[in-house]
Amino acid sequence: MIPPILEAKILKDGVKSYDLNVQEGKVEFLKGFKTNTYGINGDFLGPTLKVQKNDTIKINVNNSLREETVIHWHGLKIPGINDGGPNRAVVSNSSWNTQFTLNQRASLCWYHPHSHKTTGRQVYMGLAGLIMLEDQESLSLNLPVDYGVDDIPLVLQDRRFDSKAQFLYAQTMHDSMMGVTGDVHLINGVVDPYLEVKPTMIRLRLLNAANARIYSLVFSDNRFFYQIAGDSSLLPKPVKLKRLILSPGERAEILVDFSSLSGQNILLGDSLSNRALLNIKVMTSKPKILSLPQNLTVIDEYAQINSPKRREFTLDMNMMFMGINGKKMNLNRIDEKIVMGDTEIWKIKNSGMHAHPFHIHGCSFKILSRNGKNPYLNEAGLKDTVLIYSNETVELAVKFEHEASIDYPYMYHCHILEHEDAGMMGQFTVTKV
Numbered sequence: 438m439i440p441p442i443l444e445a446k447i448l449k450d451g452v453k454s455y456d457l458n459v460q461e462g463k464v465e466f467l468k469g470f471k472t473n474t475y476g477i478n479g480d481f482l483g484p485t486l487k488v489q490k491n492d493t494i495k496i497n498v499n500n501s502l503r504e505e506t507v508i509h510w511h512g513l514k515i516p517g518i519n520d521g522g523p524n525r526a527v528v529s530n531s532s533w534n535t536q537f538t539l540n541q542r543a544s545l546c547w548y549h550p551h552s553h554k555t556t557g558r559q560v561y562m563g564l565a566g567l568i569m570l571e572d573q574e575s576l577s578l579n580l581p582v583d584y585g586v587d588d589i590p591l592v593l594q595d596r597r598f599d600s601k602a603q604f605l606y607a608q609t610m611h612d613s614m615m616g617v618t619g620d621v622h623l624i625n626g627v628v629d630p631y632l633e634v635k636p637t638m639i640r641l642r643l644l645n646a647a648n649a650r651i652y653s654l655v656f657s658d659n660r661f662f663y664q665i666a667g668d669s670s671l672l673p674k675p676v677k678l679k680r681l682i683l684s685p686g687e688r689a690e691i692l693v694d695f696s697s698l699s700g701q702n703i704l705l706g707d708s709l710s711n712r713a714l715l716n717i718k719v720m721t722s723k724p725k726i727l728s729l730p731q732n733l734t735v736i737d738e739y740a741q742i743n744s745p746k747r748r749e750f751t752l753d754m755n756m757m758f759m760g761i762n763g764k765k766m767n768l769n770r771i772d773e774k775i776v777m778g779d780t781e782i783w784k785i786k787n788s789g790m791h792a793h794p795f796h797i798h799g800c801s802f803k804i805l806s807r808n809g810k811n812p813y814l815n816e817a818g819l820k821d822t823v824l825i826y827s828n829e830t831v832e833l834a835v836k837f838e839h840e841a842s843i844d845y846p847y848m849y850h851c852h853i854l855e856h857e858d859a860g861m862m863g864q865f866t867v868t869k870v
């Protein structure tokens with residue numbers, strides 16, 4: 438149930454090279470039935486890339502599908518030309534190579550398709566995988582790092598099936614308004630998953646890779662846990678929680694102390710759908726008590742912001758229209774032009790009824806306020822996706838460190854994939870003056 442780690446080929450110049458083959462597959466999610474799927478180097482989902490800050494990595498994406506695709510490196514702070522977006526297509530039976538150096542904080546990032554108007558369907562078919570990025574600081578904190586043993590990646594998704602056990606991604610009006618959700622929960626592509634852990638402190642690295650479902654994560658005994666990282670960095674200090682909201686595209690890392698549960702079971706569940714997601718079996722062995730670091734990191738990126746340029750974005754959704762600032766995504770229109778190296782303040786307004794997770798490519802941001810108040814404690818780190826509730830205005834400080842030219846612009850968009858595909862997305866360039 439743990440996604441395999443993809444070993445890199447080390448090239449002569451020390452570059453880590455990864456081969457990702459996007460392919461068709463079949464999976465028995467429902468007993469006795471095979472569901473047609475997509476996967477990367479496998480039938481469903483893709484392998485985990487474990488990388489470190491300052492690594493130079495080369496990724497070879499081969500498309501074995503019978504349709505075009507493209508892969509976006511969600512969370513990686515890299516130039517637009519190295520990223521995959523709707524302005525690029527890897528056609529069937531062709532490949533795309535890209536190489537870049539990782540210069541950012543330790544974080545859980547991920548990869549998924551970002552093809553023009555087909556992102557939702559292709560992710561639903563199974564295209565997504567994790568990128569685990571560590572740095573000196575994250576490795577010096579004595580956090581659990583034994584992959585699949587005490588450091589567990591959990592990719593959260595949901596699916597619905599038709600009468601022939603095939604994914605039902607048909608789009609009704611309701612689907613495009615609400616996003617496609619399903620009644621079958623998957624973790625790491627597995628139905629009714631279970632996990633065996635030792636009675637000690639376990640690190641869970643959570644990704645919401647669902648198309649549209651927002652999770653509210655709780656344990657069955659309502660126990661406390663500690664969030665230690667968000668999308669793009671560690672948090673300054675561990676934040677004690679009983680419930681964690683995670684919207685599509687967002688990541689969170691938590692530490693949970695299972696030392697008192699030797700020989701017992703506990704469930705990780707979603708309090709919004711009132712369903713169990715993961716059955717955790719704690720092994721019978723001598724409990725090992727680990728202490729929690731008091732401090733994790735210092736977020737100093739946005740300590741001083743001098744007369745920043747301000748921009749406003751309104752997320753529009755009603756029965757008649759879905760877009761941003763009154764416009765639908767148009768591949769031939771650049772919506773915003775930004776000067777490389779600038780820090781700006783972006784004010785995002787959601788005047789509609791539906792909550793939208795807002796994601797910006799190629800950068801990370803700090804949430805300054807929610808409706809003029811301080812953001813939540815577990816948002817004190819850097820992020821690249823923020824859930825904006827109905828009638829909420831969120832202010833973000835964003836620094837644009839890499840170039841995104843008119844040929845390979847960045848996107849900002851709602852990460853409910855049906856909203857994105859319906860046009861709740863804009864394009865921006867980042868260029869030297």
Ligand SMILES: [Cu+2]
Binds near residue numbers: 792794861
């Ligand atoms: Cu949305």
